Amino acid sequence: MTGVSKWYDDFQVLRDISLTVEVGEKLVICGPSGSGKSTVVRLLAGLEAHQEGDIHLQGEVKNVQRPGDIGMVFQSFNLFPHLSVLDNLTLGPVKALGLSRAQAEERARTYLDRVRIPEQADKRPAQLSGGQQQRVAIARALCMEPKLMLFDEPTSALDPEMIAEVLEVMEDLAADGMTMICVTHEMGFARRVADRIAFMDAGEIVEIGAPEQAFKAPKSERFALFLDKILKH
Amino acid sequence: MTFRTIALLSSLLLLTACSAAPGTWGWYVIDPTTDNGWTNIRFLIRGFTSTIQISVLAAVASIIIGLLVALPAFAQNRWLRLPNRIYVELIRAIPLLPMLFWVFYGLPVVMRGMGISISIDPFWGAVITLALSDSAFTAEIFRAGIQAVPRGQAEAAQTIGLSRAKAMRYVILPQAVRRILPPLANQFIYIVKMSAFASVIGMQELTRRANELVVTEYRPLEIYTLLILEYLVLVLIISAGVRWLERRMGADESR
Numbered sequence: 001m002t003g004v005s006k007w008y009d010d011f012q013v014l015r016d017i018s019l020t021v022e023v024g025e026k027l028v029i030c031g032p033s034g035s036g037k038s039t040v041v042r043l044l045a046g047l048e049a050h051q052e053g054d055i056h057l058q059g060e061v062k063n064v065q066r067p068g069d070i071g072m073v074f075q076s077f078n079l080f081p082h083l084s085v086l087d088n089l090t091l092g093p094v095k096a097l098g099l100s101r102a103q104a105e106e107r108a109r110t111y112l113d114r115v116r117i118p119e120q121a122d123k124r125p126a127q128l129s130g131g132q133q134q135r136v137a138i139a140r141a142l143c144m145e146p147k148l149m150l151f152d153e154p155t156s157a158l159d160p161e162m163i164a165e166v167l168e169v170m171e172d173l174a175a176d177g178m179t180m181i182c183v184t185h186e187m188g189f190a191r192r193v194a195d196r197i198a199f200m201d202a203g204e205i206v207e208i209g210a211p212e213q214a215f216k217a218p219k220s221e222r223f224a225l226f227l228d229k230i231l232k233h
Numbered sequence: 234m235t236f237r238t239i240a241l242l243s244s245l246l247l248l249t250a251c252s253a254a255p256g257t258w259g260w261y262v263i264d265p266t267t268d269n270g271w272t273n274i275r276f277l278i279r280g281f282t283s284t285i286q287i288s289v290l291a292a293v294a295s296i297i298i299g300l301l302v303a304l305p306a307f308a309q310n311r312w313l314r315l316p317n318r319i320y321v322e323l324i325r326a327i328p329l330l331p332m333l334f335w336v337f338y339g340l341p342v343v344m345r346g347m348g349i350s351i352s353i354d355p356f357w358g359a360v361i362t363l364a365l366s367d368s369a370f371t372a373e374i375f376r377a378g379i380q381a382v383p384r385g386q387a388e389a390a391q392t393i394g395l396s397r398a399k400a401m402r403y404v405i406l407p408q409a410v411r412r413i414l415p416p417l418a419n420q421f422i423y424i425v426k427m428s429a430f431a432s433v434i435g436m437q438e439l440t441r442r443a444n445e446l447v448v449t450e451y452r453p454l455e456i457y458t459l460l461i462l463e464y465l466v467l468v469l470i471i472s473a474g475v476r477w478l479e480r481r482m483g484a485d486e487s488r
Contacts, residue, residue, distance in 0.1 A: 047388050067394025078389035082407045091403060092393030137389075144393055 004053030028190040031200035068144025075153040079125035111139040131162030151182040199223040262452040280439035291363035299371025324369035359431035378413035418475035
């Protein structure tokens with residue numbers, strides 16, 4: 001994305017954001033609430049429109065992409081409560097990609113294995129724990145075989161003991177070479193997985209760089225202050 | 234159920250007790266043990282057929298019109314949304330009785346002016362009026378039900394590549410139906426009761442028959458009491474049916 005700005009009425013949420021993510025790269029975005037980090041991810045997912053600048057995916061203007069090219073995992077899971085886990089996974093492949101029911105189910109079971117809950121296929125989302133639900137949501141996005149996976153605070157709505165199981169699945173995914181942009185405050189995850197970490201504040205990318213260096217010696221005072229706050233507790 | 238049965242029986246007992254006081258009540262007009270009373274009762278309850286037919290047809294039409302009116306409310310283009318607002322605001326503002334007169338006496342004239350010669354009988358006049366009048370409310374019920382589905386559902390549907398129409402069909406509407414059913418049942422009960430207005434254009438449904446019998450028998454108290462009980466029975470049956478349906482859908486959810 002180059003020179004992207006966005007306004008809600010008079011309020012500017014994004015100021016001239018330029019950001020390139022290479023294939024296979026893992027980028028973590030962090031920052032205080034209201035800094036615009038979720039908005040960046042939602043723009044990339046096509047959930048919101050921006051007023052200035054361009055967004056491209058592998059050289060193409062974003063709007064001509066194949067459906068499901070960009071997978072998205074939400075903070076609040078957003079699973080479809082009226083469908084079984086399996087049907088949550090097959091809906092996109094069948095209705096948007098035109099796969100047969102059998103092909104879609106085979107694919108769904110493959111990805112349920114990957115997120116380590118193959119035995120939950122016939123349950124309803126409401127019968128699963130938060131961690132399991134988020135893993136289903138990850139599998140649902142993977143079923144569309146996306147080129148890029150977006151995560152918008154995937155562990156923020158989870159109890160502490162469930163955060164680990166979701167992060168593990170995400171680390172697996174990263175190890176397989178998936179391109180990922182992840183909004184999170186899990187600094188341990190960022191340290192282990194991220195190629196780069198971006199710190200956003202007031203609609204700008206204040207600082208971007210390798211996590212080790214960023215944690216050791218943040219260049220900006222705002223990032224230092226932010227790290228100090230979230231690493232202390 | 235038991236509580237309501239008891240309430241119903243005790244109110245009947247009370248009425249019977251009242252009728253024991255001489256000169257005030259005359260249950261003989263609808264006393265099933267006498268020939269005349271039995272004939273009268275059969276005359277009255279035959280009105281169920283028309284009342285039920287009118288109500289069911291009007292409700293089905295109202296649901297179809299309501300959905301057609303509600304869906305454009307979710308268009309992104311505001312000019313597409315406009316017809317929805319105009320229809321709802323206009324239809325909702327017209328009282329049922331004037332609309333009934335207009336449809337029954339006025340609509341054939343308008344149609345004749347357009348070169349279409351139709352006559353509207355009391356039955357279809359009542360069905361058309363009830364369906365139109367109710368459809369504005371049904372449309373609002375659909376709109377509210379659809380809007381009550383969290384925004385994240387539509388967003389998730391979008392990120393797995395579903396078009397807006399497919400998202401509506403496979404993700405939003407199935408979830409909205411559960412929220413829509415109870416108010417929709419309420420509207421059906423409303424239609425059943427409002428079908429009584431059909432009596433003023435000569436439709437021989439429950440209310441009309443009661444009126445006609447009052448004119449010949451001069452016992453309004455007893456006949457209208459029975460009339461009210463007739464509606465009560467009808468509405469209680471509908472409520473029981475709706476609760477059964479809701480329980481079934483609730484069971485479906487927790488499976």
